[in-house]
Amino acid sequence: MTASNESGAHAMGGAASDGPSVPIHLRPARETDVPALVPLLLRLKRLNEEFDPLLKVRDDADEQARLLLRGNLADPKSIVLAAEGVGPDRDKVVGFVRAVVRERPFYVPEQEGVILDIYLLPLYRRRGVGEYLLREVSAALKAKGAGVVTAEFPAQNEIASRFYLKRGFRPITAIHARSLL
Amino acid sequence: MAESSAAPVSVGRETRRRSAPPAAERSEQQETDAFGRRSVELSAFYQGKIETVPKVPVRSLRDFALWYTPGVAEVSRRIRASPDLSFDLTGRWNTVAIVTDGSRVLGLGDIGPRAALPVMEGKALLFKFLGGVDAIPIPIQVGSPDRFIATVEAMAPAFGGINLEDIASPKCFGILEELQKRLEIPVWHDDQxxxxxxxxxxxxxxxxxxxxxxxxxxxxxxxxxxxxxxxxxxxxxxxxxxxxxxxxxxxxxxxxxxxxxxxxxxxxxxxxxxxxxxxxxxxxxxxxxxxxxxxxxxxxxxxxxxxxxxxxxxxxxxxxxxxxxxxxxxxxxxxxxxxxxxxxxxxGRSDFPNQVNNSLVFPAVFRGVLDARARSIPDEVVLAAAKELARGAARKGLSAHHLLPTMEEPEVFPEIAAAVADTSVRLGLARRRLSHDEFLERAKAMMARSGRLVRALARARLTPAMPRAPARPRPRPR
Structure with a gap:
């Protein structure tokens, strides 16, 4: 089912404590955020590149990211949340989460909320922010009708794998790849 | 090379370098080449820089009943019952492994374990000569950091300490961290x-x-x-x-x-x-x-x-x-x-004042941790060594040209060793707790003994005198 052609992934830097006060302000992303979101999305895709040569980032990824984000912002099935920093980073986008609600034609629950990307700048990792983002995006997906939440990331990304396993996720679908070139 | 001739400050330096190296650098290169040729000759003559030498009397073959079987079995039984006795009843307490995978040797890069061996032998010589430490060069052929770690862990029972050497960054960090966690002896990576x-x-x-x-x-x-x-x-x-x-x-x-x-x-x-x-x-x-x-x-x-x-x-x-x-x-x-x-x-050079040189550190640090039979070597111990080294220079008078002791001020080495041993005791890492003065005397004796040993072997002609350098150009061998 999670056969998305844009393999998502996640950089939250591992274990996060559930702090009551996370050093960010989370809000739905706007059109004006796109220039700030593109570099963060590309950082995440370049991180994915470290895990597998079949995740090599395209030369025009920059433009693709812009188009994709604009499309997401216009799509009622998509969710893009922007995390703003606090203190000197106020009004600066320091991370984001991107997700989409997909139909499951054969299974119940019928609606699946797929977390495609979570990215946080390094200074915001390991401070409970990733956990907070996960909670918030899960709630937003549920509000859009999703009965299950899934996350896509490169199979070799052990940091992401640990993050989700620790929070009650388990692997249900695998995508295996072989180059045809 | 004298400092004054090393680098004439001149406007023309940049342009000269583009065409040909400046005279100073050219002669420096020639000097390095000469050292290299001579080193190869001497390596061929001596065929290695260290050897194992018995440290017990052998009056007749009957003594082997004590040094070897049957007598030695009782020594083994004692150690089996109380493993830390291996530091008292064998040479483990003073023996260090110099382990490398040859992945970053000097300025030569990844030359592999075989080519790293002469360097490790040189290090072993420094260990013995400066620190009185018996160091065994062990270049290993391993495919991964995990195998490196497993190999060193497997050999640890023979050693009182491990000196990691010439391992590429960043894998050297993980290897050191993991070995320090696993082993109950000090693990040191000199390049770090x-x-x-x-x-x-x-x-x-x-x-x-x-x-x-x-x-x-x-x-x-x-x-x-x-x-x-x-x-x-x-x-x-x-x-x-x-x-x-x-x-x-x-x-x-x-x-x-x-x-x-x-x-x-x-x-x-x-x-x-x-x-x-x-x-x-x-x-x-x-x-x-x-x-x-x-x-x-x-x-x-x-x-x-x-x-x-x-x-x-x-x-x-x-x-x-x-x-x-x-x-x-x-x-x-x-x-x-x-x-x-x-x-x-x-x-980092000896021909300028203020050489930052790890040979000022590692022989004395190991002398200290070995004399204390230390279980590990945390940063507090490293800093104790650094501070004592600094004090060593200060005792002789600090100046912009005398920031650190030179290799010609060997009196600082036992002081560093004693400071290291003291700190190991204070941190509860020492298997053997002596006073500062006892550690100091012990270090002095161990370090002095090496010099005497080398000289005695030369006097007895057991170490042959250095052959003369052949006249250049070299005659063709027949």
Whole structure:
């Protein structure tokens, strides 16, 4: 089912404590955020590149990211949340989460909320922010009708794998790849 | 080579280099070549630099009933019942493994374990001659850091300490960390700890000379390899504000939002963590922007001339401290740095004043941990060695030209050994607890014995005299 052609992934830097006060302000992303979101999305895709040569980032990824984000912002099935920093980073986008609600034609629950990307700048990792983002995006997906939440990331990304396993996720679908070139 | 002839400060230097190397550098190269040829001749003559020598009397073959079976079985039984007796009833207490995979040897790069052996033999010679330590060169052929770790763990029962040597960064960090966790003997990586300890010692005295305190310092570290990552950690432990410390590498100033941060998170978490803690001002850019207003430059980068230029030094704070530690060519020549205003300059070379040299550190550190039968060697012990090394220079009088003891001031070595042993005792890491004076006397005796041994072997002609160098050009062998 999670056969998305844009393999998502996640950089939250591992274990996060559930702090009551996370050093960010989370809000739905706007059109004006796109220039700030593109570099963060590309950082995440370049991180994915470290895990597998079949995740090599395209030369025009920059433009693709812009188009994709604009499309997401216009799509009622998509969710893009922007995390703003606090203190000197106020009004600066320091991370984001991107997700989409997909139909499951054969299974119940019928609606699946797929977390495609979570990215946080390094200074915001390991401070409970990733956990907070996960909670918030899960709630937003549920509000859009999703009965299950899934996350896509490169199979070799052990940091992401640990993050989700620790929070009650388990692997249900695998995508295996072989180059045809 | 004399300092004055090393690097004439002249406007024409740049242009000359493009056509041909300056005379000083050319002769330096010739000198290096000559050392190389002679070293090969002597290696062929002596066929190795160390050997094992019995340390017990053998009056007749009957004595082997004591040294070997049947008598030795009882020794084995005792050790089996009480494993730490292996430090008292065998030579384990004074034996160190010099382990390398040959992945970053001197300036030669990844030359493999076989080619690393002559270097490790040389290290073993230094261990014995300077520290009285029996060191065994063990270059190993391993495919991965995990196998490296497993191999060293497997050989640990034979040794009182492990000296890791010439392992590429960043894998050296993980290997050292993991082995320190697993083994109950001190594990040291000289390229990290030895160099960092010597650097810190020099810096402590440079601060003294220029009337600075660690807390208010702004420091730039050029090069983010084995030595500087540890130097940064030690400085922070000594009270340096991490925010006022910046690391610079080929990609420029390290900062928490640099493009390669995610790559570092996966492949070099040690550098990644420092990127998060240091450079509080969030400076970006190159070395030039990092150095503006800095008090200290600690350069331990790849040897390339003119990496640091005089205008860089001029942009630093008043009376800046410049350590240019790349070998054989420092990042900036000392007289260039001084003309640009540097108050104190150190290099990695013995032909300039203030050599930051890990040979000042490792023989004495191992003498200390071995005499205390220490279980590990945490940063507190490394810093104790650095501080004692600094004191050693101060005892003889600090000056801009005498920042660190030289190899001709061997009286500092037993002092370092005793400081290391004391600290191991204080931290509860010592299997053997002696007083400071006892450790000091022991270290002096062990170190002096090596010199006597080498001289005695030569007098008895058991070590043949060095053959004369053949006349050049060499006659063709028939």
């Amino acid at each position: 700890l030895g160099t960092a300890a010597a650097t810190v010692a020099g810096l402590l005295n440079a601060l003294e000379l220029t009337g600075r305190s660690m807390r208010e310092l702004r420091t730039v570290l050029l090069g983010a390899g084995a030595a500087n990552l540890v130097t940064a950690r030690l400085l922070i432990t000594l009270g340096h504000d991490p925010h006022r410390l910046a690391l610079v590498d080929q990609r420029g100033i390290l900062h928490a939002e640099r493009e390669d941060m995610d790559e570092l998170m996966l492949h070099n978490p040690w550098k990644y963590r420092l990127a998060l803690r240091t450079n509080g001002a969030g400076r970006t850019g190159d070395l030039a922007s990092a150095l503006v207003g800095a008090d200290v430059l600690l350069a331990a980068s790849t040897p390339r001339p003119d990496t640091v230029r005089s205008e860089h030094v001029r942009s630093m704070a008043r009376d800046p401290i410049v350590f240019a530690l790349a070998n054989p060519v420092p990042e900036i020549w000392p007289d260039v740095a001084r003309s640009a205003g540097a108050a104190v300059v150190a290099t």
